[in-house]
Amino acid sequence: MTHRLTSLKLTRRKRIMIYLVLCYVLALGLWIPVTDHILKLYVSDIELLTHLQTAKGLFTVLLTAIMLYGILYRNLFKMELYEKQLEESAECYKSLVEHNPDAIFSFDLSGNILTANPVCEKITGYRIAELIGLNCMQLVTDEGREQVREHFARSVKGEPQLYETKIIHKTGHLIDVRVKTAPILLHDQVVGFYGIMTDITKQKQAEEELRATKETLESFVNNTSDGIIILDLQYNVLQVNNAWQNMLGWTAEEVIGRKLPSVPEEYIPVVEKLHQEVLAGGRITGFECRALHKDGQPINISVTISPIRDANGDVIAFAGIVRDITEKKRVEEALRESEAKYRLIAENMTDMIGVTDPQGIFQYASPSIRTVLGFTPEEYVGKRRIDCIHPDDLIGCQQALARTEAEKIPVGLEFRHKHKDGHWVTIEAYFIPVTNENGELQSIIFVGRDRSELKKAEELLQKSDKLSLVGQMAAGVAHEIRNPLTALRGFVQLLQSQTQTADHQQYFQVMLTELDRINFIVNEFLYLAKPQAVNFQRKDLNMMLLDVISLLDGQAILNNVQIKTDFSSDIPYITCEENQLKQVFVNILKNAIEAMPTGGNIEIQVKLQDRNQVSIRFIDQGMGIPPERIPKLGEPFYTTKEKGTGLGLMVSYKIIQEHRGNITIDSEVDKGTVVEITLPV
Incomplete structure (x- = not known):
């Protein structure tokens, strides 16, 4: 485009030059003949005419030279200069455009x-x-x-x-x-x-991001539950959000451009001091005070004040975040009153109460500890006191605490604690977890009572229950003895009618097998009936259950009951007192048989729940137990049977508890009962 315009300008200039030259040639062509005619007309002297024509020629040459210099030479020079300027201008234009x-x-x-x-x-x-x-x-x-x-x-x-x-x-x-x-x-x-x-x-x-950020910030300010207010350095309100208006009752139109109206007179000096701290570059966080609602009622608030600075770092305004803590204050007051009441109860009850942190360090101990164990509460606070637990019970206590911490559920156990004078006291205790709103363990409440005397009574009841159990099992044992005797009698009669030869040795083998079976049943019966010392050993759980099934198989047959088993093959050994566990299994299996007077099936399942626990489930098809009676099972002398004493289940609960296990009963009337025992591996 630049070259095109330059070419247009040069062509126009050339046309002017050509036009001037043509005009000069035309004038010169007229000048010569006209002057010659005038000279010939008025000059008669030939010599003078010759001199005048010579002078006219010289004049014409001189005029032509002047014209050539004035028009052609100067115009050509100016044209060259002009073209040079145009070229420089084009270069400048090109540089400006390209760079x-x-x-x-x-x-x-x-x-x-x-x-x-x-x-x-x-x-x-x-x-x-x-x-x-x-x-x-x-x-x-x-x-x-x-x-x-x-x-x-x-x-x-x-x-x-x-x-x-x-x-x-x-x-x-x-x-x-x-x-x-x-x-x-x-x-x-x-x-x-x-x-x-x-x-x-x-x-x-950037503009879109700024707009989105502005909208987000405005949305946050207008929708946050905390009140937000902005004040200038003279404490005039510049801006308030919806939460502030709802909290204090004033609308934005009523307060913007005016002094802050919600400050009680007694807080004005405090507010002045806080603003001076913020003006100096500080920040006030969580300052609790009171503010006036529009209706004149005071409300408790928590205030955070921050400075707003300009580009030079100078404080130009204050930003305040206001939170209504009236309900919080009311709850705190109620908690203080509740704490005082519960402390009064805890310090005047006979049961021992202690509070520990998750690491087991006591933060509180009730005065009843002195009565039961001889120690003062001050001797517990700030300490763990695991050195006072009997060494044999220490692992059980640690496992109960670990379960409380992991599962966040109350766990009960019994252990022996050393009295200050040196003897051992049996304590029945519960570890109760206390969690925060996020489910995190904050502390553990320990509630315990002296079980020493009750322990002795339970041991006597356990011995009595064993004797009662022997009498109730007599019919089943008699039936088990009767069956082998019938086989022996038949084979003896057969031997009497036949000659004894080698072909009849198989009958002798059957007789020996039945005799061994009679001997095994009688030995098991006597073994359970005789009081035994507690001796924990590693035992095969499946084998113990098979022994109990053999013992009660006769009673089951008499009641038309089929006992089925579902044992996992990967059940590890458990540490237990074999006789006590067999007693529990006999009690539960015997109850299941008696609950089915018209017969049915009993299924015994043994499964490994996890690496640390094994589950034994007894599932019957009996009459079931009403839901309101289930929580009372295990209490002394409470029974669902007409001639029962209620001691069997109580002793069973006690035995399983001593084995650090648990018994749960789930039943439905006319459909059956499921008794599940969980034991540690």
């Missing part, structure tokens, strides 16, 4: 691109050779074309335009640009347009 940080281009009245600088390549992705001849509308999105056409129409009228639009990069993604267009005038006619295009994609993204 401009913005995209500069030109296009004709149809929108076809005529020139483009290198930045156009960077913004559009097209090479300059691809851009030349390309119509501008091909780079604009469908949505932006109408807008570009409107600005294009105004540009045709000679009006510069500035607008923003989106263009399509060569790769297909959209770019936000700001475009400024100006008309190119030639002889006061618009022949094309110059355009300057700036990539504002990052600016638009």
